[in-house]
Amino acid sequence: MIVLLILISLAGCADGRFIAAERERASAEQVSKALSVADEERRIGRTLPEYPDPCRREHRSGVAEGDRLDAALVKTDRALARANGQIRECAGWYDDLRKGIAQ
DSSP, rough: HHHHHHHHHHHHHHHHHHHHHHHHHHHHHHHHHHHHHHHHHHHHHHOOOOOOOHHHHHOOOOOOOOOHHHHHHHHHHHHHHHHHHHHHHHHHHHHHHHHHHHH
């Protein structure tokens, strides 16, 4: 009877060691996966080109005090068209860049 109780208690203790060992193994696998993801992100970060200077350009309408309203409207419309064209070009560049990384 005593032998049976000892075996039961030892069996219960052994499971705890196996669970702890499994947790350590799983934790080690997660660390290696996280490190590989970090390495891949660093590799991608090194290969990204610089953001194009034309995409950083700001546009001003050039409207001055005393300009006629129709002339001010034309200047503003042209500046807005330049800004929208820049947005389209930079968005296209970025989309092409993302397609290249995803492949």
